[in-house]
Amino acid sequence: xxxxxxxxxxxxxxxxxxxxxxxxxxxxxxxxxxxxxxxxxxxxxxxxxxxxxxxxxxxxxxxxxxxxxxxxxxxxxxxxxxxxxxxxxxxxx
Amino acid sequence: xxxxxxxxxxxxxxxxxxxxxxxxxxxxxxxxxxxxxxxxxxxxxxxxxxxxxxxxxxxxxxxxxxxxxxxxxxxxxxxxxxxxxxxxxxxxxxxxxxxxxxxxxxxxxxxxxxxxxxxxxxxxxxxxxxxxxxxxxxxxxxxxxxxxxxxxxxxxxxxxxxxxxxxxxxxxxxxxxxxxxxxxxxxxxxxxxxxxxxxxxxxxxxxxxxxxxxxxxxxxxxxxxxxxxxxxxxxxxxxxxxxxxxxxxxxxxxxxxxxxxxxxxxxxxxxxxx
Numbered sequence: 001x002x003x004x005x006x007x008x009x010x011x012x013x014x015x016x017x018x019x020x021x022x023x024x025x026x027x028x029x030x031x032x033x034x035x036x037x038x039x040x041x042x043x044x045x046x047x048x049x050x051x052x053x054x055x056x057x058x059x060x061x062x063x064x065x066x067x068x069x070x071x072x073x074x075x076x077x078x079x080x081x082x083x084x085x086x087x088x089x090x091x092x093x
Numbered sequence: 094x095x096x097x098x099x100x101x102x103x104x105x106x107x108x109x110x111x112x113x114x115x116x117x118x119x120x121x122x123x124x125x126x127x128x129x130x131x132x133x134x135x136x137x138x139x140x141x142x143x144x145x146x147x148x149x150x151x152x153x154x155x156x157x158x159x160x161x162x163x164x165x166x167x168x169x170x171x172x173x174x175x176x177x178x179x180x181x182x183x184x185x186x187x188x189x190x191x192x193x194x195x196x197x198x199x200x201x202x203x204x205x206x207x208x209x210x211x212x213x214x215x216x217x218x219x220x221x222x223x224x225x226x227x228x229x230x231x232x233x234x235x236x237x238x239x240x241x242x243x244x245x246x247x248x249x250x251x252x253x254x255x256x257x258x259x260x261x262x263x264x265x266x267x268x269x270x271x272x273x274x275x276x277x278x279x280x281x282x283x284x285x286x287x288x289x290x291x292x293x294x295x296x297x298x299x300x301x302x303x304x305x306x307x308x309x310x311x312x313x314x315x316x317x318x319x320x321x322x323x324x325x326x327x328x329x330x331x332x333x334x335x336x337x338x339x340x341x342x343x344x345x346x347x348x349x350x351x352x353x354x355x356x357x358x359x360x361x362x363x364x365x366x367x
Contacts, residue, residue: 003162010161013301017154021330024323031320032098043319050147050326051308053154054301061172072231076172083179084306090187091309 005064009057016053020046055084101324104134108148108328109335114352115152115272116336122329123149123271124208128201128359132366136321138197139189143311144322145270146304148329153272153301155333157294164236165294170249170287173232174259178273178299179306181263186307189268190314198363201269205360208275212353236291250286259299267307272300 027042062077107129108122115122123145130141160166189197229235233248249255258280262273274296281292311317 003164006166006168007162009168010158013154013161014158017151017158017330020151021327024326028101028320028323028327032101040319043323046326047147047312047317047319047322050150050154051305051312054150054305058172058175058302061168065172073169073172076176079176080172080179080302083176083183084302087179087183087186087306087309090183091313 005061008064009061012057012060013053016049016056020049020053022046023049055081058084100134101320104130104321104324105328105331107133108325109332110328111148111325112152112329112332113336113339114332115329116156116333117340122152122332123269124205124275124356125359126325126329127270128205128363130321130325131198132362134321136318137316138194138201139311139314139316140318140321142189142197142268142270143308143317144325146266146308146311147317147322148325149266149270149272149304150301150308151326151329152333153297153299153304155330157298157301159337160294160297165290166298167232167234167287167291167295168298169234170232171295171298173252174255174277174295175299175302177256177259178263178266178277178303181260181265182267182303182306183310185264185267185269186310187267188264189307190310192268197269198366202360202364204265204269204271205356205363209353209356209360211275211279212356213350233286234291236288245288247286247288247291251284255281255285263303263306266300266303267310272297273303274300 023042023046027039027046030036030039030042058077058080062074062081065071065074065077107126111122111126111129114125126148127141127145130136130144131138136144157166228248229246230248232252233246235244235246237244258277262276265271265276266273274293277296277299278289278292281287281296282289287295308317
């Protein structure tokens with residue numbers, strides 16, 4: 001896989017963690033000051049974005065391997081996504 | 094649950110310490126944060142582990158975002174081993190819901206001892222020299238080694254063994270809320286022919302998705318208290334920056350020794366309390 005993709009994956013991770021940091025920081029400050037459902041919502045949104053960040057990274061690399069017709073690694077990526085799907089299914093059951 | 098400002102500040106501080114050690118030594122930081130949260134703050138072990146997993150995801154994402162493009166992350170090897178680590182993470186996350194707090198603490202103690210032993214043995218270790226051209230095969234790769242000022246190629250050997258170790262590391266991660274990189278990296282370097290730098294960066298990429306394979310289980314079970322988790326993650330973000338800054342300026346040998354000792358202490362505390 002080219003270094004262009006590596007940079008794209010790195011940027012995805014960087015953006016995800018930055019968004020979640022901002023959500024968590026605002027949520028935390030609000031929890032300590034005004035409280036209320038919005039504060040809790042921001043905290044939970046921040047945690048969900050954080051959990052979704054590495055999942056998105058795998059999804060993007062999967063798409064890239066499919067585009068490059070690199071089937072072994074595409075299937076590996078799909079297998080990882082399947083495991084993550086089982087986790088989410090088990091968690092929400 | 095009323096959460097005081099002081100308690101939050103304390104958790105941010107603990108997160109920062111964990112993140113700093115993590116960045117300095119290539120650990121997820123969870124191995125320090127989880128015992129601190131359960132021993133100092135008296136959180137149930139599962140909540141400490143759940144928070145630990147969130148900090149592992151944050152650390153992994155930050156480190157990988159910084160490393161991406163410098164050619165030391167082996168994405169192909171990463172995605173293959175991630176099949177094993179995420180399966181391990183899922184299994185560990187499911188098992189953790191069924192085990193008692195006492196069992197989890199004892200397990201943590203034993204794993205911390207194992208990590209300390211690895212750390213003591215690594216104190217004097219350096220990257221091994223490998224000269225000449227090696228056929229990288231389908232999983233290997235090449236990277237620029239700063240120490241030797243040249244591009245080195247390497248081949249991944251004993252893939253089944255790497256997969257097995259990755260599964261165990263993922264399992265430990267999902268069970269205890271730590272990254273598990275310290276268990277994978279020595280195996281990849283000594284048994285599978287992966288250079289230390291490549292093993293470390295590829296491992297730090299993998300621990301994020303590994304933790305993400307068990308964190309949702311903790312989240313929906315209510316074992317990730319949002320305020321403490323947010324405070325820890327923010328602390329870790331600050332701590333990793335400090336850690337990178339120090340790492341660029343200091344030798345880590347004495348630090349490894351010191352932290353190995355801290356780990357032994359933490360392990361004993363965990364077992365005694367259990």
